Amino acid sequence: MADTEKPLLIKRYASRRLYNTETSDYVTLEDIAGFIRDGREVQIVDLKSGDDLTRQYLLQIVAEHESRGESMLPINVLNDLVRSYTTQATSVVPQFLAASFEMFRDSQSKWAESMSQMNPMAKIPAFEAMQAQQEAFLKAVTSGIPAKWPVSDKPAPEDDEEEDLDAIKKQLAALQKKLSRMEK
Structure with a gap:
């Protein structure tokens, strides 16, 4: 084995x-x-x-x-990565990426756990922290000065974002209903 x-x-x-x-x-x-x-x-x-x-x-x-068209890295992220090789942010980028993916993995685990408990309105864990960390990264890369993570002075979400989140929650609830019916 x-x-x-x-x-x-x-x-x-x-x-x-x-x-x-x-x-x-x-x-x-x-x-x-x-x-x-x-x-x-x-x-x-x-x-x-x-x-x-x-x-x-x-x-x-x-x-x-x-x-092959399985694009997961947006052009602006690829540009930022290329740019980071020529800035002072080079030393910050690896730690930031490692921390971001660690948070992403933790978030996925918590999300899967909440889904297994069939709670459709469960808030996606660490989403706000990931968003704040991404903003701090972009700020650090563009200015060349390392930022402190997580950023706490982020703007309040716009109404469109709240509507999008509500729509996603509705879709998630509908999918869970379908899954429940399939399990029976």
Whole structure:
């Protein structure tokens, strides 16, 4: 049985083929993406040099998904990322992104938990904090000065945003009713 606590070791041969050391077979980038989606960490190393190639391959997976129209990164975010490589914010960006995704994962877990309790009006946890953190990030990247997170002086939500949230809540309630009927 594979030890899922340790990263899955993938070796890249000189032929550029990727070899799964746990299952002793060759894998593709899509296979690696599947391992990651299943919650598995991976480490990709060059067999000959021992260099860690994980970052390079993960970026390649993201680029392939983006090029196939599975766009998850808006143009303005990509522009901000490129811009951050040439500003003083370079040292802040990795910590911000890691914290943002950690908050996102926590929020997803809490949302799934509230959905399992069939509470359609449950407020999505940490949404406001994520929004404040995003605003602070954009402010830090554009000014080159690290900001304090979370930002507490954000403007009050507009009526349109409240109407959108109400519409989403109604759609969520309707979906839950459908799911309840399907379970019976």
